[in-house]
Amino acid sequence: MGKILLAHGSGGKLSHELIEKYFLPYFKNPFLELLNDQAVFDVHSRVAFTTDSYVVDPIFFPGGNIGDLAINGTVNDLSMAGAKPLYLSAGFILEEGFPIKELEEILASMKKAADEASVIIVTGDTKVVNKGKADKIFINTSGIGIIEKPVNISANNLKIGDKIIISGAIGEHGIAVMTKREGLEFKKEIKSDTAPLNSLVADMLSASTDIHALRDPTRGGLATILKEFAISSNVGIVIYEDKIPVKDEVSGACEILGLDPLFVANEGRLIASVFPESAEAVLKAMRKNKYGRDAEIIGEVAAEHKGVVILKTRIGGKRVIDMLMGEQLPRIC
Amino acid sequence: MRFIDEFRESEYAKAIVDKIHYISRKNVKLMEVCGTHTVAIFKSGIRGLLPAAIKLISGPGCPVCVTPMTDIDKAIALARQKDVIFTTFGDMMRVPGSLGTLQKKKADEGLDIRIVYSPLDALKIARDNKDKKVAFFSAGFETTTPAIAATVFQAHMDGLSNFFILPVNKTVPPAIKALLDTAELGLDGFICPGHVSVLIGSNAYKFIAEKYKRSAVISGFEPVDILLSIYMLIKQIEEKDARVEIEYKRAVTPEGNKKAMGIMWDVFEPCDADWRGIGVIPESGLRLTKKYEMFDAVKHFGINVPAVEDKTSCNCGDILRGLKEPPECRLFGKVCTPENPVGPCMVSEEGSCSAYYRFGANG
Numbered sequence: 001m002g003k004i005l006l007a008h009g010s011g012g013k014l015s016h017e018l019i020e021k022y023f024l025p026y027f028k029n030p031f032l033e034l035l036n037d038q039a040v041f042d043v044h045s046r047v048a049f050t051t052d053s054y055v056v057d058p059i060f061f062p063g064g065n066i067g068d069l070a071i072n073g074t075v076n077d078l079s080m081a082g083a084k085p086l087y088l089s090a091g092f093i094l095e096e097g098f099p100i101k102e103l104e105e106i107l108a109s110m111k112k113a114a115d116e117a118s119v120i121i122v123t124g125d126t127k128v129v130n131k132g133k134a135d136k137i138f139i140n141t142s143g144i145g146i147i148e149k150p151v152n153i154s155a156n157n158l159k160i161g162d163k164i165i166i167s168g169a170i171g172e173h174g175i176a177v178m179t180k181r182e183g184l185e186f187k188k189e190i191k192s193d194t195a196p197l198n199s200l201v202a203d204m205l206s207a208s209t210d211i212h213a214l215r216d217p218t219r220g221g222l223a224t225i226l227k228e229f230a231i232s233s234n235v236g237i238v239i240y241e242d243k244i245p246v247k248d249e250v251s252g253a254c255e256i257l258g259l260d261p262l263f264v265a266n267e268g269r270l271i272a273s274v275f276p277e278s279a280e281a282v283l284k285a286m287r288k289n290k291y292g293r294d295a296e297i298i299g300e301v302a303a304e305h306k307g308v309v310i311l312k313t314r315i316g317g318k319r320v321i322d323m324l325m326g327e328q329l330p331r332i333c
Numbered sequence: 334m335r336f337i338d339e340f341r342e343s344e345y346a347k348a349i350v351d352k353i354h355y356i357s358r359k360n361v362k363l364m365e366v367c368g369t370h371t372v373a374i375f376k377s378g379i380r381g382l383l384p385a386a387i388k389l390i391s392g393p394g395c396p397v398c399v400t401p402m403t404d405i406d407k408a409i410a411l412a413r414q415k416d417v418i419f420t421t422f423g424d425m426m427r428v429p430g431s432l433g434t435l436q437k438k439k440a441d442e443g444l445d446i447r448i449v450y451s452p453l454d455a456l457k458i459a460r461d462n463k464d465k466k467v468a469f470f471s472a473g474f475e476t477t478t479p480a481i482a483a484t485v486f487q488a489h490m491d492g493l494s495n496f497f498i499l500p501v502n503k504t505v506p507p508a509i510k511a512l513l514d515t516a517e518l519g520l521d522g523f524i525c526p527g528h529v530s531v532l533i534g535s536n537a538y539k540f541i542a543e544k545y546k547r548s549a550v551i552s553g554f555e556p557v558d559i560l561l562s563i564y565m566l567i568k569q570i571e572e573k574d575a576r577v578e579i580e581y582k583r584a585v586t587p588e589g590n591k592k593a594m595g596i597m598w599d600v601f602e603p604c605d606a607d608w609r610g611i612g613v614i615p616e617s618g619l620r621l622t623k624k625y626e627m628f629d630a631v632k633h634f635g636i637n638v639p640a641v642e643d644k645t646s647c648n649c650g651d652i653l654r655g656l657k658e659p660p661e662c663r664l665f666g667k668v669c670t671p672e673n674p675v676g677p678c679m680v681s682e683e684g685s686c687s688a689y690y691r692f693g694a695n696g
Contacts, residue, residue, distance in 0.1 A: 182450065242343070258682065260376075315346030315556045317378020320693030 009128030063191030083145030195268030210275030239299030368395030368683025405430025534589025610650030
């Protein structure tokens with residue numbers, strides 16, 4: 001099998017071939033099959049709309065690749081408004097010489113992720129750039145979803161007394177990518193947690209609509225999102241170190257790399273701020289969903305120390321949690 | 334027993350905190366020498382658990398923070414040499430020299446500067462790029478230095494002629510001695526670094542008790558380790574019984590790792606060294622021995638940069654010696670932040686200023 005050529009992005013014969021032979025078989029649906037420059041459909045509802053670009057390096061990592069990441073990421077961004085994701089667009093920027101076999105592998109996992117999340121890719125675009133002008137493959141996905149329930153889910157909507165819930169153990173995606181990138185190996189492979197969270201959010205909203213804020217802690221990790229919550233809503237947040245789920249292999253890798261799991265990226269986790277009386281019901285619903293099995297209440301929203309996140313440590317001390325600053329650089333000793 | 338979680342258990346921690354409160358009478362000043370301890374103390378909020386009579390002071394123990402500007406200038410001069418790949422540990426990238434940082438020079442001048450995780454990675458780059466010359470920024474205390482020594486040893490065995498190091502390594506005991514000679518500090522005891530001591534052994538600290546009549550406990554890095562070490566120090570001080578004790582018994586012996594130290598002393602020998610903010614400390618640095626001199630990048634390339642005074646408008650010097658706390662510096666958190674560090678204590682994750690800034694003074 002061949003490699004991507006500049007002509008694959010020229011709009012001519014090879015472009016058509018690329019679309020018909022590779023893209024369409026994976027993404028086949030009535031909207032896309034028309035091969036128009038746009039998709040046309042009706043939406044009668046409040047709509048959530050989002051976009052995100054994916055440039056992850058390495059493009060294949062334990063537990064996933066840039067393709068399922070691009071679908072799940074946009075599905076999750078829509079879900080975090082309480083929306084039901086429906087339609088996605090996908091734009092590809094390919095580097096000349098990129099192996100078509102790898103492209104197919106990525107498309108296959110995009111299809112699988114889209115099927116699982118019950119979304120369809122209704123419009124798309126492909127460009128090819130000269131070798132060295134992009135790094136293998138970049139993907140942009142945009143998506144729209146509909147908000148069916150009367151909810152107001154927003155980072156500035158945390159209420160004093162709310163319980164803070166995390167849907168599972170933290171840090172797996174970041175560590176999976178980092179270990180692959182740096183060529184590190186651990187006895188037990190750490191896999192990315194990349195996953196679509198729309199079914200989890202739907203289950204949570206069925207249990208209660210008293211969900212005030214939702215966010216998936218991607219870059220910057222749990223710590224950065226909580227700090228954003230505290231600032232946006234002008235409230236304090238207290239979390240408890242011993243309640244935060246971290247798998248042994250992740251905490252072990254963090255020890256070695258000198259990283260703090262609170263700041264490591266996730267791609268299949270969410271943080272929720274929930275009205276206290278509804279928190280148990282939401283937690284129960286989450287634990288029944290496969291992406292929320294390890295959900296925990298990790299803290300609460302406080303009236304004191306506005307804009308500040310405090311972590312109560314395992315030994316009874318406390319410390320302030322801030323946003324991630326710059327890149328986490330590996331340390332000397 | 335997994336050797337991590339046990340040392341983070343809250344029951345143990347609470348019991349030790351209670352005992353510290355029970356025996357603490359005098360006002361004491363303890364210094365944690367090492368940056369890894371500083372961060373661990375902040376991360377677990379240990380300061381807030383101690384009686385007011387016990388004051389913890391952060392010491393100079395971060396090899397990044399004490400690297401003087403002149404050495405950064407030398408690194409930049411090396412990276413500018415033709416056909417040189419300059420390799421370094423990540424956190425040295427952001428330490429300002431008089432000409433700027435390696436990170437900035439890499440971006441501005443397109444210099445080939447690469448972050449490595451181990452000196453062996455630098456050696457591999459040298460093997461894979463025989464048409465280039467690879468220089469490694471050799472920084473670190475006794476924790477890191479034996480691995481660098483082993484790398485130089487390996488390069489020598491392999492007869493590699495395109496691998497060099499810029500040695501700015503330092504040793505911990507002479508720095509502790511210099512701190513003890515700083516009378517205004519009035520230190521009562523030291524929390525000594527566990528990882529360094531795995532290598533050098535507890536005997537290396539004997540002078541603290543014998544000559545200076547001060548207490549020292551070699552501590553592990555988990556919260557329970559540190560609390561237990563503080564308890565052991567307070568007990569010694571209250572009982573007027575200055576000794577060198579090992580808390581981190583699961584890793585440290587009185588003799589240390591003789592084999593690793595053997596390699597280190599084969600490759601390196603002591604020399605006077607300039608510590609940023611502190612000044613020259615006799616016999617606290619390391620240079621290559623005659624046998625390995627040909628690996629010295631400065632000599633090979635004939636690097637000659639003017640010595641610059643480490644003058645920044647910040648108080649890093651006083652902070653490194655424990656005379657001031659980071660918030661007492663007028664630049665702290667205003668002009669000098671981890672994104673835009675003025676002094677070296679704000680650069681490294683393990684610098685005191687960075688720890689104060691990131692974890693707040695609540696620790």
